[in-house]
Amino acid sequence: MLGVASEEGAAVCEYFENNERVWCAKWPASDQWEDNMPKDHGIGASPKRREDVRFLTGAGNYTDDINQRGQTFAAFARSNVANGAIRSVNTSVAEAMPGVVAVFTGEDFVDVGGNPAGWYIESRDGTPMKEPKRPVLAHGKVRHVGDAYAAVIAETLDQARDAVEAIEADIEELPAVATCAAALADGASLVHDEIETNMVFDWGWIEDNRAATDEAIKNAPHVTTLELVNNRLVPNAMEPRASIGDYNRGTGDYTLHTTSQNPHLTRLLISAFVMGIPENKLTVIAPDVGGGFGSKIYHYGEEALVLAAAKKLGRPVKWTADRSESFLTDAHGRDHVTKIELATEEDGTFIAIRTETLANVGAYLSNFATVTPTFLHGTLMAGNYTVPNVYVNLKAVLTNTAPVDAYRGAGRPEATYSIERVIDKCARELKIDPIALRRKNFIKPDQFPYTTPVALEYDIGNYDAVMDKLEEIGDLAGFAARRAESEARGKLRGLGVNSYIEACGIAPSNLVGVLGARVGLYDAATVRVNATGSLAVMVGAHSHGQGHETAFPQVVAEMLGIDEGQIEIVHGDTSKIPFGMGTYGSRSLAVCGSAVVRATEKIINKAKKIAAHMMEAAEADIELKDGTFSVAGTDKSVAWGEVALKAYVPHQFPIEDIEPGLEETAFYDPANFTYPSGAYACEVEVDPETGKVTVERFAAADDFGNVINPMIVEGQVHGGLGQGIGQALLENCIYDDDGQLLSASYMDYAMPRADDVPFYAVDHSAKTPCTHNPLGVKGCGEAGAIGSPPSVVNAVVDALQSGGHDVTHIDMPVSPSRVWAAMQK
Incomplete structure (x- = not known):
């Protein structure tokens, strides 16, 4: 992109350096210009998202846009009590109402199978987890406010809703348990009477680490202890x-x-x-x-x-x-209560981390409810640090609340928040700079591959380089001056940092199977070349905002040397796509993208055979570049489209060597997780009169490995940062002691708005490509939501400390009332 500045008539230009925009006051030298111009296609380019045309013009096709001939409408009768025995459900009045076609109750589904958890987890003593049945419609008992016990089908939606109001349900309200502490108390009401407990499991990771970790903490020169809440969120x-x-x-x-x-x-x-x-x-x-x-x-x-x-x-x-x-x-997210202990030497060298967590899983086990607080959380409790002893204990607890499951980051934000908050507190206690303390304990580049005490093997990383980049883009050297300027205006300014690591692309299947997964965690792609040279790529991943229809074609176009406009991405329809495991955990490019690469490689190999036959050459001599097949060392060539057509018009094919057609499928099962990492810095201002917190600056430096589309990556980080800041300052899903949801609308649940977040400084140039997938990618979709909450809370605590307030922790959301109350203490 080019531009001309009006000031003094000076010409300016915008070019790219390491995929980042750079403005200069004069044109670069001609040899520099070519190298620094952004790519306009293929891997590393930032073409506009093709799907956005339909999204922004109202031409999208969402489920509610679909209407079918003869269609009826459903509405549900839902419980207004959190725990209750269903004595009777009278539907006779509703059934007689205008337009009502049928009414169903839970009794119609008594014999229907349950909806199982996707992971089987054993308690640390080897006993199996408790797995109560989750019905289609509640029968016998309702277990949370909103639990559906009847459904009306009618000719119109209004008729269905009116009939729901006419259903007469006799539900005896029973005492409810809305928190883990209440559910585990002596004599507590049972969410599911048949399993005789509210504890799903009492999990320890790794149990063999327990004694050594306990001993290390007992004998450590310094131990920092912090109790914190990871607040419940509504998606x-x-x-x-x-x-x-x-x-x-x-x-x-x-x-x-x-x-x-x-x-x-x-x-x-x-x-x-x-x-x-x-x-x-x-x-x-x-x-x-x-x-x-x-x-x-x-x-x-x-x-x-x-x-x-x-x-x-x-x-x-x-x-x-x-x-x-x-x-x-909808399945809620987070809701952990944690005690974390960090043991160190006097100089800040980490010795051990021990955590005890109560994880609220709600009234039923949602499909990933058992893995989110265990293997997606406990295995990250070493962070990106060389801490030799780690032990994690987690109790999953049923309560009379909506089910809790994976929410952007899924266990990784919970782990990072605990680690990065306790490190910050430790740094204050030891009077060590918080960045210096982190750097002292980072895993160093020459230590990779690095096996953590919680059983993950990080393949590659450079955490110091990422922190260097953070200090640069966040201008941390200039913080003192900004703090002084804020203080001159009567505000308290704080700086909070964090360094995170996450595990993406959950894998491999043989490992997760041992850990309790009831599904495989591979993905698949089919590449179909049409006779005219265009392609349909059917992928197991699903796009719900990630830009797959733009990014996947960039990969295929780069490999084939053709225009991305010739490539269509097909997803979301099980009758068209190969069996894949969908989109979550930042797995789309790392897992499904790798399957796309493997299938495209098969296409190229077969196309080279066809091209060799067409040019009467040896297959080994065929080269593919810029969409053209050529014979090495000669001027013989055939275009991509010619080869595609020949595949479907196979006249004179050597049938024993080449089958007609050009379509290939590949399944990809990763060898390991991928491990994105990053370092974030947040600056806040606190108004000491009101406790209001304003995020003034935010910098995010991430290592995502290779980047396919920098624009999409930047957008993913921006979105995650907004959600993380929302959790840190605003969002809170609250139930009262009777299990009534007090934050059930946007009047009571504070979503972040544009003026709650700053402009971000984002960078992903300090990269270490993943070593075990063909694209070298790591995943970017969850990073912002993982790294931002501890950065914000660390910044608020720093601001209060700067004002002379001895505040070491405030639970999220760090609302004005909580900040003001902390200052008064």
Whole structure:
């Protein structure tokens, strides 16, 4: 991009250096210009997202946009008590109301299978986890406010909602438990009577580390202890959940349109566990999906209900949640109460970390509820530090609240928050600069591959280099002057830093299987070359805002040397795509993108055979560059389109060597997690009169490995930072002691707005490419939400300390009232 500045008529230009914009007051030298111009296509370029055209012009195709002939509408009767015995449900008045086609209650689904957790976890003493059944509709008992116990199907949505109001339910309210502490107290009410406890499991990781860690902490010269809360969050995707069920009585086929991040998993759960539908008779289609953040990975009972109703009625059944239903029933995130201890030498060298956590999993085990607080959390409790002893104890607890599951970051934010808050507190106690303390304990580049005491092997990284970049882009050297300027205006200014690492692309399948995964964690892609040279790439990953339709073609175009406009990405329809594991955990490029590479390599290999035949040359002599096949050392060549056409017009093919057609599939099962890392710095101002916190500056330096599309990566980081700042300062999902949700609307649940966040300084140039996938990518989607909460809270504590307030911790959200109260103490 070029521009001309009006000031003094000076010409200026904008070019790129390490994929970052650089403005200069004169043109670079001609040889420098070519090297620094941004790529306009392929890997490393930032073309505009092609899917945004339809999204921004109202031409998207979301589940609620779909309407089918003969369609009916569903609405649900939901419990207004958190714990109650269902004595009776009278639907006679509702059934007689205008437009009502059918009414279902939980009794209609008593014999239907449950919706299982995706991971089996054992307690540290070897006993199996408790796994209560999760019904399609509650029967016998309701277990949280919003638990659905009946459904009305009617000709119009208004008629369905009116009829729901006419259902007479006799529900005896029982004492509720809304927190882990209440659920574990002596004599506590049981969420599920049949399992005789509210504790799902008492997990230790790694149990063999326990004695050594206890001994190290007992004998350590210094121990920092911190008790903290990782506050519960509501996902709040832009698009509420929606489902349309259809049944073809002529073929016995079911079709479910639904808002899913993982359509194949939804199909598997419904067919194998919930409804017993032959898998080949169920198609799940997830069209455009307006955000998920984890809450749309899982199967929900509404999906099974609309399918069952469609079969019974012989008509399609549609349901779309309103925002109140989303607050009450979408899987929530976080909700940990943790005690963490960090033992060090007097000079700050880390000796041991020990944590004890209560994890609220809500009233039912959502599909990833058991892995999020365990293997996605406990295995990261060493951070990116050389700490020799780590032991993690976690108790998963059932309560009378909405189910809790993976939310952007899924266990990694919880681990990072605990580690980075206790390190900051330790630095104050030891009077060591917080950045210096982190640097002292970083794993160094010559130590990789590095096996942590919590059983992960980090393949590569350079945490000092990332911290160097943070200090540069955040201008940390200038903080003292900015603090003085704030103090002159009567404000307290604080600086908070953190250094995080996360594990993405959960893998490999043989390892996670040993750890309790009930599914494989590979992904798949099919590359189909059409006779005219265009391509359809069918991927197992699903895009709900990540830009797959732009980024995946960049990879294929780079490999083939063709225009990205010739490449179509197909996703979200189980009848078209290979069996894949969907999108979550920043796995799309690292896992599914690697499958795309492998399938494209197969395409290239076969295309070279065809080209060799066409040019009467040896296959080993064929080269592919810029969309043209040539014979090395000669002027013979054939274009990509000619080879594609020849594949489908195979006249004179040597049939024994070359099959007609040009289509290949690859499954990719990673050898390891990928390990993105980063260092973040936040500067806040605190108004000592009111306690209001304002984020003034935020810098984020990340190591994502190789970057396919810098613009998309920057956007992903921006989004994550906004969510993390929201958690740190504003968002809080609150239940009262009776299990009533007090923050069930945007009147009570504070979402971040534009003026709550600053302009960000973002950089991803200090990269170390992943060593074990073909793209060298690591994942970027969760980073901002992982690194920002501890940065913000560290900054607030620093601000208060600078004003002479002996405040060492404030739980999130760090609201004005909490800050003011802390200052008064």
